[in-house]
Amino acid sequence: MNVGIIGATGYGGNELYRLLTKHPKVEKCILYTSSEDGKAYRESYPHLTGISDEFLVSIDSASIDKEVDVLFMASPPGAAAEILPQINLDQIKVIDLSGDLRLKDSALYEKWYKRKAADQKIVDSAVYGLSELNKPSIMNASILSNPGCFPTASILGLAPAVSNDLINESSIIIDAKTGVSGAGRKAGIGVHYSEINENLKIYKVNGHQHIPEIEQALHLMNENISAITFQTHLVPMTRGIMATIYADAKGEMSSEELLAYYQAFYRDSYFVRVRPLGEFPSTKEVYGSNFCDIGLSYDERTGRVTIVSVIDNLMKGAAGQAVQNFNMMNGFEETMGLEITPQYP
Amino acid sequence: MNVGIIGATGYGGNELYRLLTKHPKVEKCILYTSSEDGKAYRESYPHLTGISDEFLVSIDSASIDKEVDVLFMASPPGAAAEILPQINLDQIKVIDLSGDLRLKDSALYEKWYKRKAADQKIVDSAVYGLSELNKPSIMNASILSNPGCFPTASILGLAPAVSNDLINESSIIIDAKTGVSGAGRKAGIGVHYSEINENLKIYKVNGHQHIPEIEQALHLMNENISAITFQTHLVPMTRGIMATIYADAKGEMSSEELLAYYQAFYRDSYFVRVRPLGEFPSTKEVYGSNFCDIGLSYDERTGRVTIVSVIDNLMKGAAGQAVQNFNMMNGFEETMGLEITPQYP
Amino acid sequence: MNVGIIGATGYGGNELYRLLTKHPKVEKCILYTSSEDGKAYRESYPHLTGISDEFLVSIDSASIDKEVDVLFMASPPGAAAEILPQINLDQIKVIDLSGDLRLKDSALYEKWYKRKAADQKIVDSAVYGLSELNKPSIMNASILSNPGCFPTASILGLAPAVSNDLINESSIIIDAKTGVSGAGRKAGIGVHYSEINENLKIYKVNGHQHIPEIEQALHLMNENISAITFQTHLVPMTRGIMATIYADAKGEMSSEELLAYYQAFYRDSYFVRVRPLGEFPSTKEVYGSNFCDIGLSYDERTGRVTIVSVIDNLMKGAAGQAVQNFNMMNGFEETMGLEITPQYP
Amino acid sequence: MNVGIIGATGYGGNELYRLLTKHPKVEKCILYTSSEDGKAYRESYPHLTGISDEFLVSIDSASIDKEVDVLFMASPPGAAAEILPQINLDQIKVIDLSGDLRLKDSALYEKWYKRKAADQKIVDSAVYGLSELNKPSIMNASILSNPGCFPTASILGLAPAVSNDLINESSIIIDAKTGVSGAGRKAGIGVHYSEINENLKIYKVNGHQHIPEIEQALHLMNENISAITFQTHLVPMTRGIMATIYADAKGEMSSEELLAYYQAFYRDSYFVRVRPLGEFPSTKEVYGSNFCDIGLSYDERTGRVTIVSVIDNLMKGAAGQAVQNFNMMNGFEETMGLEITPQYP
CATH class of the missing domain: 3.40.50.720 (NAD(P)-binding Rossmann-like Domain)
Structure with missing residues (x-):
């Protein structure tokens, strides 16, 4: 071929x-x-x-x-x-x-x-x-x-919760962080080493073009989802994306139950590795590979779930x-x- | 002395x-x-x-x-x-x-x-x-x-909104990121260069000891605030904290209005620099100094505010x-x- | 097996x-x-x-x-x-x-x-x-x-010159630089992220245990070689070694001639890539691979050769x-x- | 003023x-x-x-x-x-x-x-x-x-040895390493974060414009000095220069004696800190300051001195x-x- x-x-x-x-x-x-x-x-x-x-x-x-x-x-x-x-x-x-x-x-x-x-x-x-x-x-x-790099991490992180109707549709917040290679190889002051190294930036606040892509995909799973909050941060590293996802649970929930939904959803997906409770993936743990690793937790104090999804943005x-x-x-x-x-x- | x-x-x-x-x-x-x-x-x-x-x-x-x-x-x-x-x-x-x-x-x-x-x-x-x-x-x-490093960034980022009753009390989410020096000088595998460099981690999910400190301070401003969501991430850099804060606005809001509250609140605070609309601080912009820089935005699509607060964690x-x-x-x-x-x- | x-x-x-x-x-x-x-x-x-x-x-x-x-x-x-x-x-x-x-x-x-x-x-x-x-x-x-990591880069960088008797035996100086993973995974203040990041150190001056290993190997190629100078530096990166090697040329020399010796020497060595004149390898160009890349130059002004040899220290x-x-x-x-x-x- | x-x-x-x-x-x-x-x-x-x-x-x-x-x-x-x-x-x-x-x-x-x-x-x-x-x-x-950044570190590192006629004039080799800010704020592929991070490069081999500046200064101290070897490396950090300097000692020498010359030479120089024997400066130890720190050692095995000189390139x-x-x-x-x-x- x-x-x-x-x-x-x-x-x-x-x-x-x-x-x-x-x-x-x-x-x-x-x-x-x-x-x-x-x-x-x-x-x-x-x-x-x-x-x-x-x-x-x-x-x-x-x-x-x-x-x-x-x-x-x-x-x-x-x-x-x-x-x-x-x-x-x-x-x-x-x-x-x-x-x-x-x-x-x-x-x-x-x-x-x-x-x-x-x-x-x-x-x-x-x-x-x-x-x-x-x-x-x-x-x-x-x-x-x-798909885009952020949407891949975000949608894979949300799909089991959204398609099983576990979270409040209007409560979704994605705090995304990326390495610099996502910006491509083009030179620019924004990717100058001295501006990025030992620095952490937020960018395109409420304006990232991946927002409608994520919303479109989530809407297909649950038509009550329209607008989400999605912010992006530039981290001093070359590769890696982490999406930290927050949402209010609908009804009763526990971390164990949430995990079970995720494990079931990705049972046949080789490249999605759902981590055991208490363990959360870091970006380097998927470095250079095609994996998307997911960790999660439900917080009884707030009734909110936190889902962490990491990928290598170039993979x-x-x-x-x-x-x-x-x-x-x-x-x-x-x-x-x-x-x-x-x-x- | x-x-x-x-x-x-x-x-x-x-x-x-x-x-x-x-x-x-x-x-x-x-x-x-x-x-x-x-x-x-x-x-x-x-x-x-x-x-x-x-x-x-x-x-x-x-x-x-x-x-x-x-x-x-x-x-x-x-x-x-x-x-x-x-x-x-x-x-x-x-x-x-x-x-x-x-x-x-x-x-x-x-x-x-x-x-x-x-x-x-x-x-x-x-x-x-x-x-x-x-x-x-x-x-x-x-x-x-x-105060703790995370509470300082978080509380300064929230104080004008909370004390002016601008946000929904149960909607507060703080996605915090820190450099490694916050962990102190003690050796450990968790601060080993090869484990941190080119890596991004979330840690102490729903369990960071700064949670009750932030809640105690916010509760003093608004007694309806009890539990918040607060997660912490370790970024491959030595100094710097960024708190990206999310909350649902109460009633009508605009970025301009929100900014005005913040400017008024910190009018006499030399060390808090509220940035103009459209501008968000990065951690290096306070490096080695005692400043806390704040940027903010209200998103009409979601009715949510995003507030970014950065400090040098050692300063x-x-x-x-x-x-x-x-x-x-x-x-x-x-x-x-x-x-x-x-x-x- | x-x-x-x-x-x-x-x-x-x-x-x-x-x-x-x-x-x-x-x-x-x-x-x-x-x-x-x-x-x-x-x-x-x-x-x-x-x-x-x-x-x-x-x-x-x-x-x-x-x-x-x-x-x-x-x-x-x-x-x-x-x-x-x-x-x-x-x-x-x-x-x-x-x-x-x-x-x-x-x-x-x-x-x-x-x-x-x-x-x-x-x-x-x-x-x-x-x-x-x-x-x-x-x-x-x-x-x-x-072999040790430094000796591998150093000996491969020197072998064609030494075995062809091109350089003065007592003039060999190796200025070596390494990423931190070479120190292993053991925790210690010396590999603490905050001590390494945005820092460059020299260590074990005149005392690195790889010195006799390099000398032993070179001596086998040319028994007139006894003591060399070899210094090691710790660079804020995880992987990679660069050995910058200096030596006085014996007799007449040119960069072209030097290159020809190296190309001939490594003609059948898949993992040694001798670069064309004017091109020098950086450590990332062998990242994660088993290659040893070599660049070189002869300086007419000083009569000295400079040879650059890079490897991934873990590979x-x-x-x-x-x-x-x-x-x-x-x-x-x-x-x-x-x-x-x-x-x- | x-x-x-x-x-x-x-x-x-x-x-x-x-x-x-x-x-x-x-x-x-x-x-x-x-x-x-x-x-x-x-x-x-x-x-x-x-x-x-x-x-x-x-x-x-x-x-x-x-x-x-x-x-x-x-x-x-x-x-x-x-x-x-x-x-x-x-x-x-x-x-x-x-x-x-x-x-x-x-x-x-x-x-x-x-x-x-x-x-x-x-x-x-x-x-x-x-x-x-x-x-x-x-x-x-x-x-x-x-003066240029490299010449400052190099000349200060060599001055006591050269002006006291301690080293062989034709044996001087300077292996210099610099952070990226030395290249200025201009955007370019050569300073792109993803090209620099987790990478180590040599550049301008035998061709750096600081060579004649260093030679001119050394020649003024000792007219027998003409050509030196000087190579420059780009290290993944923002600030800092280290010059590792090699030269053959003239006549008898010891580390103690060498140190004494350096201490005497810089007795009244507030900004030059000569380190005790066995201690070598790292670049971060002068970060943001106007100091030039110098460490040194004489190696009996080779008859060669190694001098390490560090500065903050922007200071x-x-x-x-x-x-x-x-x-x-x-x-x-x-x-x-x-x-x-x-x-x-």
Whole structure:
């Protein structure tokens, strides 16, 4: 099977490269570029010395369907919206890691992303690829929209509680924290080492574009959920996301009972590891792997649940989940090429 | 004026040393020890080469009141409870940075701290020293209980909203994040560099001993407040605390209105800097200083306020506030010895 | 093939576990302990949730040879010296990652390690396993002494120059820098996060126990080499070693010529990547992998060469090289189980 | 006294601001800009909220001599060369923190800096301000060239050895390590957090522009010194420089003797702290202060000395030393405004 990556020079694209070049079913991995045609990929990423002999090649939308079976788009916002209409989508499968195809409602997209939405027909045909929740649709998907990093951690953390109607719909608060690689490889004062190191920031208060994505997914599980509170913090580390989720329990609850719901919900999900009571995951415990680890507790004093969900933002939050979806879309084992032990310490 | 520090070899004690040795009203600073009598202080802290010529001296509770005018206790939990009854408290003022004297209710102390409470008479006589809120009592205090680091950030972040009855009493959630120095200088696997670096942890879920301290302070402002949700996270950085506070607004609200309440509340508080709308403080912006910076926003979609409060945990969260209280207790300018520009970057 | 790890709860042992449990030829991996018999390994390393179901078992030196084919010793100094004489060494192969068996001269060991040397017969029979240099001996080894982390980076960085007689024997200076994981998982003030973060230290000046190990190896290549200068620095990062090596060139030299020697020397060494002129490796470019990357330059102004050699201290500097040796000792492909793309960023 | 800063939005300029606004002799501090006229300084540095009410003002070279008594130039390379000829230099004193005026030989400047040298007359009149070494000239200086960060650490580390003729002139090797703030506040992939964090790099191998500056200074002490080896490494931390210096001792030597020379040399230098034998400084031990700490050792095995010199690159390596020179140029106490205890941890 031949695959292509648009946006391979970004961090998400590079992580895709790491996974796909070791994937048993992938024969060839073509790296497309819009501006660096002919450049050796190794020049962008010297850690690939002796591993990568690929050169970046220009995107030719007319012929791309002859070159690859599956196209991964790890490109900046807007690129998918622009490129996809030019491609013969009958011939290839597409996995888009940008946010372009995630929101079904174009008006919502344009409000939060502050740019023009993609063609509605393409958006409609795109399957939202939160692997654990949408398996049947994903298996049949031709165009797949890979979830955002924060939404992955948040939705997996909330799904058992929401779908079992355990929490008050209007009480959901997600306090999210991320490492810096989520911002991509683009230079900027906001990712300058001296500004980030030994510092902790909150950003995009009440304005993060992942808010409508999370709400859309939760609304599908429980239509009484509309607005949630979601804030994001930048932590001085490279990889890792933690979503600390708060919600008021409906009716009687205990930590044991809550745990039982979560264990049942994820019984068959290899990549979601629900921790025993009293144990909470830290981000490094999923480092470099495709796991989403969840810890939880119910507090009798307040009647509130606290759920902690961690992922590696470049893996389960991007490239890892994309490959998980790739496996499902092609009938491979869901875990193929992803059986990676987290690197610790 | 002569001052003494018990616990000078810890990080809080060392920060007190840094401040007190530059304080215009302090002539002599005696460093007490329980176990390292005669050791040069510089040996514990080589950064004080050429600055400190002090030696650690044994605590002699019988004579301590002849040696110092004010005694700072930056000792581990339990030390104040043990030492204070042996000291002639009529002759000296005491500023205790441990948690021993913070909770007025001994049963509550013993439940959360899991150790025996201090003598009730001493606890009763101790004034809680959140400098901005208790000025008159602090000015008359003889025994002062310095607030915890998390409570300082949290209570300052909530006080204007709570005392103006702007938020729903049962809706308060504090998602707190701290640097590692808050855990003190004691070695342990939990503060091992390789376990902390490039990692983010939640700890003491629903069990942090600062919970009752925050609740006690808020309850004094609004007796309808009883239980809050408060979770703590360990961030890979040395200094800094951020409390991200969530609460449901009562009645109509706007960010502008909320801001006006905060500005009014802290109009005369030099060390609390309320930021303009749209701007949120990061921890490094108070690094090494005694400031508490606050940013806020009201979200119309959810009817919820988000308040961000940051401090340097060793300064406003410990030694800085202790010196601020020292100033007030002795009739000095509140800012004396504390006019420090945050060190950036 | 069954393998055993003594010292699996340390970082080196845990990295061995990561590699060996994915190794195609390893069926079973037994984790020995001296003091935590019956404890689930996952409790020490929660990142192995769902991956490890092993329990730590007591070392029984009498039966260990029936349980494993190869024994890895990732134990603290002295353990190998103590345990090996009790084991039936005819029945199993041993790979020792401690320094116990590295120095052939017991007096030298006792001078630098400040502890009693192991049994001389065992020391004599141990093959020094710098994989790229000692292939034939390693392939026949029954007891293998795995090199130290610093010696691995240093010797690989020097071997082509020394064995081709390119540098002045008495001019060798190695300025080495390491991440903190090299110190192991044991708690201590020296590895406290707040002491390491945003700090750079030199340690064991002129006294590091890796000095005689490097000298012994270089002396074997060129008997005129006796004493070298070798200093070590602790860098605020978890993994990675860089050795910056200085030496005076003998006779005429150019960077091009120097490079040619290095390329020729490592032509068949998959894990040593000699970089093109003008490019120097950083530690993250080998992160999590078994590579040793080398960059070099000759300076006409001073007649001196500078060679930069980087490794991941837990991989090529410990567990990775141990597995590489394991492969060679057992007739497997040298790269088996080690074809890991460095994790970046 | 009124002072002006050109380049106040950079890190060096901001550190100057921190120091000068607390300096007892400075009344007014004017912040000049080339492109952001009218912008509040606080907008660039929110940590100055409530502290800074200054606005950036355009540089008017015609009137600058009426506005300030001393002008600090913390501008990018080339700015001093361009601006100084337009200023009436009879009326004001200038302290230039860029490298523009450091090299007396223009050809050398153009070779290493790869840009046109400043007017030779201005260069000739500039006094090189390594405070501890050039006191008499500095006190009379009107134009002062502030040393580079690496040269400060390196030259202070070498001066006693070189001026007492203790080391072989052609044997000097400086292995220098720096935090990231030395690169300034400009965004770039090279200072991207994800590229720096958990990484260690060597850069500008044999090509750093501070090489000729160090050689020029050493040559003045001992004319037999011409070329040295000097390499620079980027360490994942914000502040701090360590120079690890190697050289062959001339004749007999001991650590005790070497120490005695250093202690004698710096007897009257408040800001240089020579450590006792067996103790070596780490960078954090001078954090935020103007100290240069030195540790040393002679190795009998190799006949080589190792000298470790650490500074805070923004303080003794830039703004701190500039203020020290400012004090000397104006007849103030050398330590005025600089009696800052290093911030630890």
